[in-house]
Amino acid sequence: MNNYLSQASSKWLREDGPESDIVISSRIRLARNISDRPFTTLATDINQAQVLNAMQGAIQTPELAKMGPFDMLFMRELNDVGKQVLVEKHLISPALKESHNAAVVIRPDEEISIMVNEEDHLRIQCMLPGNQLDKAYELADQIDDALESNMDYAFDEEKGYLTACPTNVGTGLRASLMMHLPALVLTGQINRILTAVTQVGLAVRGIYGEGSDALGNLFQISNQVTLGHSEQDIIGNLEGVALQIIEHERAARQYLMRESKETIEDRICRSFGILAYARQMDSKEAMQRLSDVRLGIDLGIIKGVSAGILKELMVATQPGFLQQQYGSEMNPGLRDVKRAALIRERLRMDEANN
């Protein structure tokens, strides 16, 4: 259990993937429900216990066991900080945390997690580093087949996989990419591009901060439509748009290096200096500075710092993680002090390794 609360265990945080200079992570989610049972909305405690039992049984079946090992963590057995850490690592949703009858099935590499008794009975999630939607889908598809070999799903020939909310019906698939787009933000092109993206049926959000100036310059791009297209078409469409965004971001980075090298170098090195020496750091500033440093690494301006630092610290400086690491209940002021300390420590670690 403690493994799941320590940061190093997530593969998407530890490793890089294709195009990981721009695409931080790829995620696939499949919503599934067991047939002939009320959805979680109307489920009684007994109904929910039956779903938990079905899942506990499923991880023992040879079909699923061969893709494991899996651990099943019950929300009622975790403390608040533990649950918060699972949210910050994107293994569970904030809604799952609140439910007494909910659980999550996790594989130790944390590529796979299955939420049980969320809005839908089962939510299969696969998260990989970099641009690997196809691979993440392949994995989710295998888990789905393994589960279905011993479990009847709520499925309709015409409407597909039936989900509690009709925005998920059909494939039950939500594919998404987390992208780091600092140069598109700095060159002021981001709004034009994001508007274009939403016009082709995709949803975009800044994770934090104002649209054109999303905190940490991190954007989430995902499909909206789940019914009427095949899984391959949904992923292909998202992938096609992502490749165009990647191209634009790369072009914008080259433009910045060509047209305003000193300004961009100054910005990046200034942020590095602040991260390396500051004694108090709120999360907003931390995200912006980390984004600058990450861009500096990608442009070859900063050397000797690992590129994973942005995603690693973006998760590790969240309130749950800080509390987990330092024990006590913390007020925001103390959190800012600990956050600054953690970032300094992490930067020294890379220095020592060089």
Next chain:
Amino acid sequence: MLCERCGKNDATVHYTEIVQGQKTVYHLCESCAREKGEETYKAMAGAFAFNQLWSGLLNFDNSLPQVANSPEPACETCGMTFSQFTKIGRFGCPDCYETFAARLEPLLKRIQSSDHHTGKVPKRQGGSISVKRELGKLKQEMQLSIMEERFEEAARLRDRIRYLEQQLGSQE
């Protein structure tokens, strides 16, 4: 500017969501933004502001004719009514899709790309569904090859269709 969530502290964090070209800006204080940060996960999982968009669409459709004084029809399996659904944005059970099919159809067409699933079919449960789908495809191909006078191919397709139809017959 004051935080829109608690109305007490100054709004220092500005958060924007763009869904289908609709931009929503939130102005929050540091501590509310942190709470909102948890919802970031939702954005990542894509659970979302869709729900809001969805209920917006549903309200739009409340103009559907209602027979005065007749009790609202409810799902026979779980008891949910359509107006309950419009409030929570979620169905009570799989049978609700059948019960409310007529009212759901126009909404699905608006928010989804069609009202017909063309994606994955469960391997074990859906055996005959994939065969039926392949049959449909083969019959279209056969028509085309007859029209284009590619008769050898048409014959090959006909044999395949017969074989699949026999298989389907023996399954049912």
